[in-house]
Amino acid sequence: MRIGIITFPGSLDDVDAARAVRLAGGEPVALWHADHDLKDVDAVVLPGGFSYGDYLRAGAIAARAPLMQDVVTRARQGLPVLGICNGFQVLCESGLLPGALTRNSHLHFRNRDQVLRVERADTSWTSDYAPGQRIVVPVKNGEGRYVAADEDLDRLEAENRVVFRYVDGNPNGSLRDIAGVTSENGRVVGLMPHPEHAIEDLTGPSTDGLGFFTSVLSAAVAA
Amino acid sequence: MPRVVVDVVLKPEISDPQGQAVLGALGRLGHGGVRSVRQGKHFVLDVEGTPDEAELKQIAETLLANPVIEDVELHLPTD
Numbered sequence: 001m002r003i004g005i006i007t008f009p010g011s012l013d014d015v016d017a018a019r020a021v022r023l024a025g026g027e028p029v030a031l032w033h034a035d036h037d038l039k040d041v042d043a044v045v046l047p048g049g050f051s052y053g054d055y056l057r058a059g060a061i062a063a064r065a066p067l068m069q070d071v072v073t074r075a076r077q078g079l080p081v082l083g084i085c086n087g088f089q090v091l092c093e094s095g096l097l098p099g100a101l102t103r104n105s106h107l108h109f110r111n112r113d114q115v116l117r118v119e120r121a122d123t124s125w126t127s128d129y130a131p132g133q134r135i136v137v138p139v140k141n142g143e144g145r146y147v148a149a150d151e152d153l154d155r156l157e158a159e160n161r162v163v164f165r166y167v168d169g170n171p172n173g174s175l176r177d178i179a180g181v182t183s184e185n186g187r188v189v190g191l192m193p194h195p196e197h198a199i200e201d202l203t204g205p206s207t208d209g210l211g212f213f214t215s216v217l218s219a220a221v222a223a
Numbered sequence: 224m225p226r227v228v229v230d231v232v233l234k235p236e237i238s239d240p241q242g243q244a245v246l247g248a249l250g251r252l253g254h255g256g257v258r259s260v261r262q263g264k265h266f267v268l269d270v271e272g273t274p275d276e277a278e279l280k281q282i283a284e285t286l287l288a289n290p291v292i293e294d295v296e297l298h299l300p301t302d
Contacts, residue, residue, distance in 0.1 A: 057289055064286065093289065100292045102233075105240050147237055147292060173240075 001217050004031040004041035006071070008062040012049035013084065013196060020196040021045070024213030033065040043080040043124070043216045044071055046087025048140075048194055058101060058143045059089030068094055080124035080216050081188045085141055088180070088190030097181055097190045098156060099148035104141070105173025113205040114139040114193050115167040116179050123163060123186040124219035128211040135208035137198040139171050139179075144192040146174035146181075156181060164191050187219070224269045227279055228298040231288045232263030263293075274299055 003021045005028055007014045018028035029041050038044070051062035062068065068090070075081045075096050083091035091097040104110060113136055118129040129135070148156070153176055156162060164180035172192070180191025195209030233239045242260040249257045266287055270279070280297055288295035 056287070060286070060289065092291070098291075100289055102237065102292060103240055105238065107240050107244055149236060149291075173238075 001026045001043075002029050002039070002041045003027065003213070003216065004029045004038060004044045006031045006033055006044065006046055006067060008033040008049070008051035008065060008090075010049050010051040010053055011047050011086070013194065014047040014049070016194075017045045017047045017084065017196045020199045020209065020213045023199050024210055024217065026213060026217055031067060033062065033067050036066050036070055038067070038070050038074065043082070043219070044075075045196075046071075046081065046083040046090050047196070048085030048087060051086055051090065054143065057089075057093065059086055059091075059093040062086075062090045063093035072096060075183070075188050078185065078187055080219050082125050082212060082216070083188075083190035084194055084196060085144070085192055088192055089143070091188065091190040096183060096188050098152060098161075099146055099178075099181065101141075101143055101192065102145045102147050103143050104145050104171075109140070109142040110144070110171040111140040112138070112171065114169075114171055114179075116164045116191075116193060117167045118163070119165055120160065120163045120182060120186070123182045123189050123215075125189040125212045125215050126163060127218060128215040134167060135198075135211075136206045137193045137195050137209045138205065139193040141172060141192050144172040144174065146172075146178045146192070148175070153178075159184070163189055164193070224271065225274050225300045227268040227270055227274055227300065229266040229268065229279075229283045229287050230263060230296045230298070231266070231283075231293050232261050233292055234294050237292045 021028040118133045165177040195212045198204035198209035242262040246260040
């Protein structure tokens with residue numbers, strides 16, 4: 001099972017994402033943003049970081065990278081894609097996911113272990129969780145406030161596309177405590193917190209994040 | 224060379240914590256008469272030849288602004 005991890009100029013967590021894929025039993029494949037080559041991967045992870053220094057808007061320039069055109073096309077055909085933090089911002093900027101991420105309401109960078117509630121356990125990236133399960137993963141962002149127009153949020157909720165919500169405190173002022181959302185077909189997921197930093201007891205607050213990377217192994221087999 | 228200006232500001236319904244922080248500072252500096260601040264971006268583009276309005280509109284609406292959260296105003300040169 002080959003899981004591609006895209007590196008953009010300014011990506012930081014691509015190595016951690018690759019390690020998470022490996023620990024979950026997948027084969028990480030390094031992808032470069034400027035190539036038009038997805039290297040026959042079965043799924044793609046857009047890692048955290050500060051692509052292009054967050055210039056213009058976080059994720060805006062990376063979303064227009066050559067490889068992202070291929071990701072958008074393939075995602076619409078069912079390729080599982082996970083966007084973590086800056087990767088989530090890229091997915092919103094590319095139009096694969098609805099809404100946008102803006103400056104935290106309190107204007108501070110927030111870095112802490114965060115409790116999330118799993119709202120959807122049937123996406124490509126969350127099938128190894130149980131609905132309603134609480135998981136603890138690190139969150140670290142300055143522009144993580146999820147926003148959309150009220151009617152769009154109503155529609156998202158009606159379509160059951162909120163995958164994660166913040167519990168025990170909202171770290172950035174995200175509307176309706178939304179931490180992550182999914183595409184209509186449940187194969188593209190984006191979230192601000194960092195599951196790839198919660199995969200080993202030595203370095204993370206839990207190993208709760210590993211489930212993302214084991215979930216997609218079965219999703220990719222099923223596809 | 225013709226100069227095109229693009230102004231981008233968050234939509235009214237999207238809260239602007241940076242603008243609110245500036246407003247707070249103005250109040251502390253004694254400028255209580257300022258009732259609201261919205262912070263935005265100002266782009267200045269020098270364009271070769273006659274500016275193509277359709278192309279510039281596309282640039283403004285698909286890259287310089289995110290239409291999900293921002294309004295954009297395009298100012299073409301008036302000569």
